Amino acid sequence: MAQNKGFWQRHKYKLNGLVLVLPCWFLYQSLTPQFPPAWPAQQLGSFEVAPMPLNLEPPYAHHDEYVKDFYLTFSQGDISSIRQAYINIGPAALPLVQLQQGEEGILHGSRHGQHVHAIAPKTLSANDKVWLTLQTWQGELLTTSWSLPPQLLQ
Structure with missing residues (x-):
């Protein structure tokens, strides 16, 4: 006597295959990130700094503040001589007294590169x-700025 198998019984192995393949796809994506190009380096005292946004998406909410992630490379200068460094986006640089009030905007990382929200x-x-x-x-207080590229303004 022939059994009449339902849709689920005939195709459940395909779901099992998908569950086995998806982790490989996500692992590949996490091991091969795509970043926008770095911006031109600027001289700031004895330091030469080049920022790179980690993506071209708009700012996102992080601890009740909007932030945008950047990676900074210092090609000249000794990072250990920096007491504190902050990044903000806006029409003018925020005063150091205001920047010190919160935890956002402060550079952190190693001599190989600095990350900042x-x-x-x-x-x-x-x-x-x-x-x-x-x-x-x-x-010594040093300040510099970079114009936003058109890709970030969309």
């Missing part, structure tokens, strides 16, 4: 720039 407005405009404020252990 840059303080940002909810939407980016053409008037905004990326501002780096850096203080050395000698008390």
